[in-house]
Amino acid sequence: MAAVDLTTHPGHLARRLQQAHYLLWNTMVSEEITSPQFAVMNALVAEPGLDQRTVGERVGLDRSTIAEVISRLSRRGLIDKVRDPQDGRRSLLRLTDEGARVHRKLSVRTARMNRIFLAPLSADEQAVFFDLIQRVSDAAEGLRNPTEPPTEPLTEPPTEPLTKA
Amino acid sequence: MAAVDLTTHPGHLARRLQQAHYLLWNTMVSEEITSPQFAVMNALVAEPGLDQRTVGERVGLDRSTIAEVISRLSRRGLIDKVRDPQDGRRSLLRLTDEGARVHRKLSVRTARMNRIFLAPLSADEQAVFFDLIQRVSDAAEGLRNPTEPPTEPLTEPPTEPLTKA
DNA sequence: CGAAAATACTCAGCGCACTGAGCATTTTTT
DNA sequence: AAAAAATGCTCAGTGCGCTGAGTATTTTCG
Numbered sequence: 001m002a003a004v005d006l007t008t009h010p011g012h013l014a015r016r017l018q019q020a021h022y023l024l025w026n027t028m029v030s031e032e033i034t035s036p037q038f039a040v041m042n043a044l045v046a047e048p049g050l051d052q053r054t055v056g057e058r059v060g061l062d063r064s065t066i067a068e069v070i071s072r073l074s075r076r077g078l079i080d081k082v083r084d085p086q087d088g089r090r091s092l093l094r095l096t097d098e099g100a101r102v103h104r105k106l107s108v109r110t111a112r113m114n115r116i117f118l119a120p121l122s123a124d125e126q127a128v129f130f131d132l133i134q135r136v137s138d139a140a141e142g143l144r145n146p147t148e149p150p151t152e153p154l155t156e157p158p159t160e161p162l163t164k165a
Numbered sequence: 166m167a168a169v170d171l172t173t174h175p176g177h178l179a180r181r182l183q184q185a186h187y188l189l190w191n192t193m194v195s196e197e198i199t200s201p202q203f204a205v206m207n208a209l210v211a212e213p214g215l216d217q218r219t220v221g222e223r224v225g226l227d228r229s230t231i232a233e234v235i236s237r238l239s240r241r242g243l244i245d246k247v248r249d250p251q252d253g254r255r256s257l258l259r260l261t262d263e264g265a266r267v268h269r270k271l272s273v274r275t276a277r278m279n280r281i282f283l284a285p286l287s288a289d290e291q292a293v294f295f296d297l298i299q300r301v302s303d304a305a306e307g308l309r310n311p312t313e314p315p316t317e318p319l320t321e322p323p324t325e326p327l328t329k330a
Numbered sequence: 331c332g333a334a335a336a337t338a339c340t341c342a343g344c345g346c347a348c349t350g351a352g353c354a355t356t357t358t359t360t
Numbered sequence: 361a362a363a364a365a366a367t368g369c370t371c372a373g374t375g376c377g378c379t380g381a382g383t384a385t386t387t388t389c390g
Contacts, residue, residue, distance in 0.1 A: 020305035
């Protein structure tokens, strides 16, 4: 008998929160377009012509997942995908007219859903909610992405200044 | 140009939080046993002999998902699964000795991981963090599970008492 | 220039998560 | 007791999410 209390486990809470959101999204926003798909479309509204990897970075999806999400959006005719003539490795992405239309429609519904989802919290609590989750996520991301904070700046050791010159 | 700010979208934040947790779990707890698998084992430590559906209910996994998770735990020899002789529909579950051993080991590591994961928050903030997420999740779950709260209390309408008699 | 390294993407494999449909076994009704 | 409903589980299908390996294209460097 040494069972643990999962209500103090952030991972478990995060999963439950996401599940709850998933269900609400399905009933209030769309059964066709998922939340990650919407996030990708949204990134392309903000910055049309991004390549696949960068979009993934913007919305927090790894290379494999973003590829699949994009393939679905593309199959539905919501985004265009073309090889970059300047760099044959890249795929450049942008919304189609239909994609832009769908994005507008879903934006409205998403806002409505978020209001309902967050209704149990006061405005102040909502702000705290965002802040806390974000801080935890950012910190954890930092743990994985050493970011190589210049252990010894690539520029150079304190021998001589060169940005100066 | 009507892109939305995803940092105020709880669904997006929940996904990011879970991803961050997933990565940390993998490096600090186990590469074999996942967080949902641990949750299932934990439920069986608390209540040995539960049937599959109830375990799913305890940890928040639907019938299909719980079936897969259990099949993996079973394949690894961490849980036992037997048909209920009283009710041929049910599968009764309990940890094997090895399962109990693994659960103990992971409990320690999980506690350590949670400390690090939550380190960016003060003790007070951690309490708020749990509370807010839980309230939002519970409320959203309530939206889907009508629970049939006695539209008109089953006890009785104000016309005449009948439990009386 | 040509080999080596970096970069963008694809592919296969595993695992979580949900729905809808189907099967077997109770339980309830008639 | 037979028909109907409920219950527990399985199966097929879709989608997110990660890793490791592989391919093609650029960039860098000797």
